[in-house]
Amino acid sequence: MAVFTSVTLQDLTDWMPQFPLGKAHAIRGIASGIENSNFFIDTDQGEYVLTIFENLNFEQLPFYLKLMRHLADRGVLVPAPIANDRGDLCVALHGKPSAIVSKLHGSSQMAPQAVHCAEVGAMLARMHLAGLDFDIVQPNLRSLPWWQETVPKVLQFLDEDKRQLMQEEIRFQSAFAETAVYRQLQNGPVHADLFRNNVMFDGDKLTGFFDFYFAGCDTWLFDVAVTINDWCIDLDTGVLDLARVEAMLQAYHSVRPFTENEQEAWQAMLRAAAFRFWLSRVFDYYKPRDAEMLTPHDPTHFERILRLRIAEPAPKLPR
Ligand SMILES: Nc1ncnc2c1ncn2[C@@H]1O[C@H](COP(=O)(O)OP(=O)(O)O)[C@@H](O)[C@H]1O
Numbered sequence: 001m002a003v004f005t006s007v008t009l010q011d012l013t014d015w016m017p018q019f020p021l022g023k024a025h026a027i028r029g030i031a032s033g034i035e036n037s038n039f040f041i042d043t044d045q046g047e048y049v050l051t052i053f054e055n056l057n058f059e060q061l062p063f064y065l066k067l068m069r070h071l072a073d074r075g076v077l078v079p080a081p082i083a084n085d086r087g088d089l090c091v092a093l094h095g096k097p098s099a100i101v102s103k104l105h106g107s108s109q110m111a112p113q114a115v116h117c118a119e120v121g122a123m124l125a126r127m128h129l130a131g132l133d134f135d136i137v138q139p140n141l142r143s144l145p146w147w148q149e150t151v152p153k154v155l156q157f158l159d160e161d162k163r164q165l166m167q168e169e170i171r172f173q174s175a176f177a178e179t180a181v182y183r184q185l186q187n188g189p190v191h192a193d194l195f196r197n198n199v200m201f202d203g204d205k206l207t208g209f210f211d212f213y214f215a216g217c218d219t220w221l222f223d224v225a226v227t228i229n230d231w232c233i234d235l236d237t238g239v240l241d242l243a244r245v246e247a248m249l250q251a252y253h254s255v256r257p258f259t260e261n262e263q264e265a266w267q268a269m270l271r272a273a274a275f276r277f278w279l280s281r282v283f284d285y286y287k288p289r290d291a292e293m294l295t296p297h298d299p300t301h302f303e304r305i306l307r308l309r310i311a312e313p314a315p316k317l318p319r
């Protein structure tokens with residue numbers, strides 16, 4: 001469980017009057033999550049989610065919070081940030097940037113079937129299209145420059161086999177990013193971390209995407225690859241489940257058709273998406289931060305997926 005910054009009900013009572021939510025009645029730390037401190041709060045106006053951002057700063061946060069507002073206004077199902085009496089979505093609490101967003105109903109679907117993957121694929125395509133007229137540009141902070149800067153910091157912790165894989169993949173991805181195919185991919189705001197635990201369902205109906213705090217401007221195809229690599233695999237082996245892959249890709253394609261260029265980039269992009277999370281998990285594993293409660297993610301999971309995506313071509317994108 002990750003609560004890096006503690007907040008008491010008294011802290012909340014002192015801080016809340018600036019928000020149009022009435023009084024705070026209860027606060028509960030949220031177990032899951034590894035980046036921020038999250039709490040459910042009960043107010044006169046109902047239940048909300050309070051997030052204290054542990055790594056993002058006041059300059060970076062408007063991108064995420066305004067993006068969520070922009071998407072919500074266009075019918076994409078995401079939490080709506082609540083502004084304070086000065087119109088600010090991001091306000092200091094214990095000296096750290098913090099925000100209150102609406103609570104999505106339902107729960108995460110951790111054993112998804114094709115029907116859930118189709119819902120996610122269609123909403124992801126709607127999200128990409130809705131982001132077309134979002135005018136704040138902020139790069140995905142965990143894309144190639146971060147990979148290039150982080151690989152040298154973690155190589156010392158890896159055995160020879162893993163070190164070689166990491167070095168080969170960063171070379172491959174650096175070269176891929178220079179290609180004409182890559183450079184012509186459609187770019188815009190992407191979620192970049194749309195795992196099973198970041199989507200809510202009520203039965204088979206999707207109720208929202210959340211945890212936008214890895215979002216940034218990147219290729220739409222990278223977002224699709226990240227999502228496929230989590231939703232459409234056997235979690236024990238990393239092997240793709242073809243029925244789920246097809247359901248997600250077809251649903252996405254029916255809202256926003258894939259391009260020929262994306263066809264060409266697909267296999268390399270699935271590798272990029274696996275590499276990104278292998279690297280961040282290795283980094284988090286060897287450089288843990290303080291937390292009252294913290295469950296690190298297993299890095300070998302994404303190493304396995306990367307090796308698989310290199311060894312076996314995934315199903316092609318629909319045409
Ligand atoms: N808007 C929301 N509505 C409902 N539950 C939420 C919302 N935001 C976060 N949560 C809950 O909090 C948990 C942790 O949030 P998450 O954003 O994944 O944390 P972190 O940013 O630390 O990775 C989620 O698994 C979910 O149960």
Ligand SMILES: N[C@@H](CCOP(=O)(O)O)C(=O)O
Pocket residue numbers: 032033034035193195197198211277280281297
């Ligand atoms: N999805 C990432 C880590 C980010 O954690 P989250 O709880 O914010 O999704 C991973 O699995 O490595």
